[in-house]
Amino acid sequence: MEEQNQMLIDISTLLDIEYKEVKKFVELMLDGYNFEDGVNGCSLTTDECKLVLDEIQKRKPKE
Secondary structure (H helix, E strand, C coil): CHHHHHHHHHHHHHHCCCHHHHHHHHHHHHCCCCHHHHHHCCCCCHHHHHHHHHHHHHHCCCC
C-alpha cells in the first residue's frame, strides 16, 4: 500500500494535480467503478484521469 501511495504522489507531482484527487479517482477505479464514474467522483478532468491511468500503466511491474 505504501508503494502505491508513493506512486500516486509521484504521478500527482509529475502531472501537477492534487494528490487527494488522484487517490480518490484511483480508489474508485479499484472499487470497480467504470472510468466515467471515476471521473465524475473526483474533481479531475477526463484528460487528467486518462493521464493518471497512462502513468500507472507505465509504472506497473512487467510480468
